[in-house]
Amino acid sequence: MARELTIKVLRYDPQQKSNGSVKAYFQEYKIKEADSMTIYLALTQIRETLDAGLSFDFVCRAGICGSCAMMINGRPKLACRTLTKDLPNEIILLPLPTFNLIKDLSVNTGVWMDAMSKRVESWIHSSKEIDIANIEEPVEPEVADAVFELDRCIECGCCVAGCGTKLIKEDFVGAVGLNRVARFECDPHDERTIDDYYELVGDDNGIFGCMTLLGCEDTCPKHLPLQNKIAYMRRKLATVQGS
Amino acid sequence: MKIKYCDALVIGGGLAGLRAAVAAAQKGLSTTVLSLVPVKRSHSAAAQGGMQASLGNAKMSEGDNEDVHFTDTVKGSDWGCDQEVARMFVTTAPKAIRELASWGVPWTRIKRGNHEAVINTKRTTIFEDNDKHGLINSRDFGGTKKWRTCYTSDATGHTMLFAVANESLRLNVNIEDRKEAIALIHHENRCYGAIVRDLITGEIAAYVSKGTLIATGGYGRIYEITTNAVICEGIGTAIALETGIAKLGNMEAVQFHPTPLFPSGILLTEGCRGDGGVLRDKDGHRFMPDYEPEKKDLASRDVVSRRMMEHMRKGKGVESPYGTHLWLDISILGREHIEKNLRDVQEICEYFAGIDPADEGRKGWAPVHPMQHYSMGGIRTKPTGESPTLKGLFSAGEAACWDMHGFNRLGGNSVSETVVAGMIVGNYFADFCIENQIDIKTEIIEKFVFEKEAYMKELVSKDTGEDVFRIKNRMKRIMQEYVGIFRDGEGLEKAVSELEQLYVKSKNVAVKNKQLSANPELEEAYRVPMMLKVALCVAKGALDRTESRGAHTREDYPKRDDANWLKRTLTSWKEGDLMPTVEYEPLDIMKMEIPPGFRGYGAKGNLIENPQSAIRQQEVDEIREKMESEGKDRYEIQEALMPFELQSEYKRVNIRLGDK
Numbered sequence: 001m002a003r004e005l006t007i008k009v010l011r012y013d014p015q016q017k018s019n020g021s022v023k024a025y026f027q028e029y030k031i032k033e034a035d036s037m038t039i040y041l042a043l044t045q046i047r048e049t050l051d052a053g054l055s056f057d058f059v060c061r062a063g064i065c066g067s068c069a070m071m072i073n074g075r076p077k078l079a080c081r082t083l084t085k086d087l088p089n090e091i092i093l094l095p096l097p098t099f100n101l102i103k104d105l106s107v108n109t110g111v112w113m114d115a116m117s118k119r120v121e122s123w124i125h126s127s128k129e130i131d132i133a134n135i136e137e138p139v140e141p142e143v144a145d146a147v148f149e150l151d152r153c154i155e156c157g158c159c160v161a162g163c164g165t166k167l168i169k170e171d172f173v174g175a176v177g178l179n180r181v182a183r184f185e186c187d188p189h190d191e192r193t194i195d196d197y198y199e200l201v202g203d204d205n206g207i208f209g210c211m212t213l214l215g216c217e218d219t220c221p222k223h224l225p226l227q228n229k230i231a232y233m234r235r236k237l238a239t240v241q242g243s
Numbered sequence: 244m245k246i247k248y249c250d251a252l253v254i255g256g257g258l259a260g261l262r263a264a265v266a267a268a269q270k271g272l273s274t275t276v277l278s279l280v281p282v283k284r285s286h287s288a289a290a291q292g293g294m295q296a297s298l299g300n301a302k303m304s305e306g307d308n309e310d311v312h313f314t315d316t317v318k319g320s321d322w323g324c325d326q327e328v329a330r331m332f333v334t335t336a337p338k339a340i341r342e343l344a345s346w347g348v349p350w351t352r353i354k355r356g357n358h359e360a361v362i363n364t365k366r367t368t369i370f371e372d373n374d375k376h377g378l379i380n381s382r383d384f385g386g387t388k389k390w391r392t393c394y395t396s397d398a399t400g401h402t403m404l405f406a407v408a409n410e411s412l413r414l415n416v417n418i419e420d421r422k423e424a425i426a427l428i429h430h431e432n433r434c435y436g437a438i439v440r441d442l443i444t445g446e447i448a449a450y451v452s453k454g455t456l457i458a459t460g461g462y463g464r465i466y467e468i469t470t471n472a473v474i475c476e477g478i479g480t481a482i483a484l485e486t487g488i489a490k491l492g493n494m495e496a497v498q499f500h501p502t503p504l505f506p507s508g509i510l511l512t513e514g515c516r517g518d519g520g521v522l523r524d525k526d527g528h529r530f531m532p533d534y535e536p537e538k539k540d541l542a543s544r545d546v547v548s549r550r551m552m553e554h555m556r557k558g559k560g561v562e563s564p565y566g567t568h569l570w571l572d573i574s575i576l577g578r579e580h581i582e583k584n585l586r587d588v589q590e591i592c593e594y595f596a597g598i599d600p601a602d603e604g605r606k607g608w609a610p611v612h613p614m615q616h617y618s619m620g621g622i623r624t625k626p627t628g629e630s631p632t633l634k635g636l637f638s639a640g641e642a643a644c645w646d647m648h649g650f651n652r653l654g655g656n657s658v659s660e661t662v663v664a665g666m667i668v669g670n671y672f673a674d675f676c677i678e679n680q681i682d683i684k685t686e687i688i689e690k691f692v693f694e695k696e697a698y699m700k701e702l703v704s705k706d707t708g709e710d711v712f713r714i715k716n717r718m719k720r721i722m723q724e725y726v727g728i729f730r731d732g733e734g735l736e737k738a739v740s741e742l743e744q745l746y747v748k749s750k751n752v753a754v755k756n757k758q759l760s761a762n763p764e765l766e767e768a769y770r771v772p773m774m775l776k777v778a779l780c781v782a783k784g785a786l787d788r789t790e791s792r793g794a795h796t797r798e799d800y801p802k803r804d805d806a807n808w809l810k811r812t813l814t815s816w817k818e819g820d821l822m823p824t825v826e827y828e829p830l831d832i833m834k835m836e837i838p839p840g841f842r843g844y845g846a847k848g849n850l851i852e853n854p855q856s857a858i859r860q861q862e863v864d865e866i867r868e869k870m871e872s873e874g875k876d877r878y879e880i881q882e883a884l885m886p887f888e889l890q891s892e893y894k895r896v897n898i899r900l901g902d903k
């Protein structure tokens with residue numbers, strides 16, 4: 001027999017703020033569980049049949065784009081690849097904390113992530129003139145793979161939502177930003193030195209703010225080695241501070 | 244009322260839009276990119292398999308060059324493409340990939356020495372020379388003569404998109420996400436930007452610019468089951484159509500991918516078969532060699548999809564509660580290979596099908612079924628990327644019919660097109676923005692804004708009317724059922740007439756949720772009528788085209804008919820009409836570098852030849868023979884056969900290993 005699921009969603013619409021009576025509240029929806037139902041399928045069904053005004057974000061619905069992170073029974077997760085069969089009958093959905101709320105389950109990660117990218121100057125810094133008609137620079141295959149490992153971050157925000165430091169320090173760059181620094185640090189195309197990275201994240205809102213509580217790595221849906229990389233960057237940057 | 248001005252307006256922040264924005268920003272233009280979602284979440288992020296570029300680095304790519312890539316692309320298109328554009332494309336693709344490498348895309352690199360690969364289900368050892376060590380590697384894809392598809396594991400689109408997005412941030416491109424273009428501002432056949440709805444606040448604003456480029460991707464979501472992201476609804480295409488001036492090209496050319504996961508529709512990349520995976524039926528039999536002895540599982544996408552359908556019709560499919568499917572077996576590649584090169588595929592199988600594809604034997608087989616995947620059709624452009632009819636409107640990427648894909652696109656040629664078109668078209672677009680001024684009266688702009696503001700209010704004011712979700716789902720069903728892989732006159736007639744009725748209904752939708760800000764139902768209410776117009780262009784184009792070419796397969800007209808149908812479909816939409824206007828643009832055989840011929844699949848006689856093909860072929864042979872005897876090189880011969888224009892920077896000769 002198919003289960004009946006109770007999905008509780010935190011509803012709040014800050015766009016209606018001027019209207020003083022609008023408050024946050026939980027809304028319950030009851031739906032029949034289908035075979036291999038994901039939160040994406042469940043929410044889509046709710047919108048189409050029960051509540052057309054419910055806001056949430058999905059793009060790829062395949063665990064690739066990072067749009068759909070939300071708190072699912074207390075943990076930040078990608079909703080599109082979370083199967084309802086792995087959850088109890090009652091499912092509580094909340095928007096990802098720390099990001100600006102747009103409405104209901106929809107948060108504004110894009111603006112935050114773009115600012116993060118600018119802050120850590122998330123692009124190759126190189127003084128070389130590249131002739132694109134000519135053979136590319138060789139890169140050690142292992143090095144390319146190592147860069148790729150860190151480049152896999154999808155900016156979903158789970159690590160930020162799961163981070164105690166970020167809750168206290170609004171300007172904390174988060175594991176996602178620190179990972180980005182580590183990614184460019186090991187990319188041979190990038191000419192930045194440790195001193196340059198120190199300029200970017202060598203403070204309490206950067207690498208030295210991290211309390212290494214591991215909330216980030218535990219929630220990262222791409223299984224990035226955040227803990228190791230943060231520790232590595234911290235060691236490297238600490239030498240700059242000492243000098 | 245809000246009016247924002249910029250030099251260059253790019254609608255769409257996928258690979259094509261962002262690369263074009265970079266081209267504009269590089270020329271010092273104030274450049275704005277609009278996107279429904281944060282740009283790094285664009286559909287381009289989902290491309291897994293890779294990007295075609297004829298670097299010729301790896302052992303299995305040796306001898307590759309522009310000519311080979313060109314031939315594959317033209318044949319792949321079933322001679323439906325614009326060969327000049329295909330030439331521009333293949334000449335620039337190696338430069339695109341090398342540029343991306345310098346922007347930090349961590350392309351998988353070649354390792355010297357022996358390594359193992361699975362070719363035709365056999366383990367084979369390939370040896371890579373010392374001098375190749377560290378250069379960009381490539382894998383095999385369907386319909387290509389050489390291993391030409393460069394990749395970063397199976398997250399190619401993601402790494403490319405992040406690199407290009409970061410480059411845009413570096414150049415201070417103004418990126419505004421959660422902004423939807425809902426109409427184009429145009430006056431006297433010239434485009435001046437767009438009317439834009441803020442998806443958070445609901446505010447309607449005018450974005451006025453010297454030039455406008457649409458790069459909004461494909462329209463796969465007009466189908467019920469598709470590999471496309473949920474935002475691929477074709478609204479960018481629709482707003483061009485709604486000008487009544489810009490035209491859409493070859494909308495009936497819709498690609499179906501052979502191996503999306505069944506039933507969810509999440510794609511398992513062609514890289515699975517490229518790396519040696521095979522298709523199997525309910526008996527575990529590998530059936531593709533029975534149908535396509537030469538190319539087997541790696542025949543062109545349209546061919547494999549059709550063969551799979553054919554095989555299932557013969558009762559060889561696997562029955563399941565959701566319907567019939569076949570199996571994709573990559574377990575033969577071995578766990579190590581899968582965990583390194585097909586990791587996302589593995590995760591997708593685990594999350595969405597509950598299997599580990601690395602498990603040996605039947606246990607690891609993934610259920611697959613062909614599904615809508617790619618839109619070859621789109622906004623018709625000239626080789627410069629500009630609409631031939633609406634000045635100042637450019638288009639690039641999947642949204643465009645620049646037309647290097649004709650009636651079937653090769654795997655890996657799309658993300659390649661996005662960046663290549665971003666470079667070439669982006670440059671022409673930037674030049675346009677430099678050379679032209681904004682000379683439109685404010686009152687005309689205001690009229691567009693007021694019209695849309697009134698429209699939104701009207702939509703939320705109706706208390707009784709149709710349910711927009713039901714209309715949308717019905718449209719998707721019709722497209723799925725009658726405008727799918729196999730098409731015939733009867734089904735298409737039905738589709739066209741029912742879509743028309745739905746379109747009429749869609750103008751009478753009642754929105755339950757009455758607010759103008761962040762309101763997903765309101766979004767549906769204005770999008771669905773636009774989607775229906777796009778769907779009608781597809782269905783009507785398919786009904787009228789009484790032949791089979793590439794992905795367009797008419798069971799009642801099984802032959803490719805070069806005598807009558809070597810032409811591009813153009814659809815436009817006159818205000819107030821319920822049906823698109825369909826016209827045709829002939830392809831000139833006498834200008835082709837490769838005149839139409841046998842594509843290499845199925846029976847040879849399945850073709851109605853055009854007498855000009857033989858005449859042109861003879862001409863081509865003579866020129867080639869003569870010039871070869873005079874010792875001319877391949878570039879000179881190419882130029883003599885089919886001259887093409889391209890920015891000099893991109894036209895330069897691509898250097899490869901072993902060249903002087």
Ligand SMILES: Cc1cc2nc3c(=O)[nH]c(=O)nc-3n(C[C@H](O)[C@H](O)[C@H](O)COP(=O)(O)OP(=O)(O)OC[C@H]3O[C@@H](n4cnc5c(N)ncnc54)[C@H](O)[C@@H]3O)c2cc1C
Nearest residue numbers: 255256257258259279287292293424460640641655657658
């Ligand atoms: C699952 C999958 C895998 C694929 N794998 C490969 C592969 O391996 N190799 C390959 O070559 N091709 C592949 N493709 C195809 C390829 O990914 C796409 O064709 C290509 O990425 C399209 O890029 P684009 O820039 O044209 O559009 P997109 O990346 O789709 O971007 C569209 C942009 O437009 C924006 N937008 C849309 N409408 C509006 C509007 N009205 N207003 C404002 N903004 C708007 C969106 O927000 C988005 O930013 C794959 C496709 C799929 C579905």
Ligand code: SF4
Nearest residue numbers: 163210211212213216
């Ligand atoms: S380890 Fe650092 S970044 Fe990660 S959750 Fe803890 S404090 Fe945040």
Ligand code: SF4
Nearest residue numbers: 153154156157159220
């Ligand atoms: S590091 Fe992991 S959790 Fe954080 S944004 Fe990237 S993918 Fe998401």
Ligand code: FES
Nearest residue numbers: 059061065066080
């Ligand atoms: S929708 Fe893309 S990761 Fe969930």
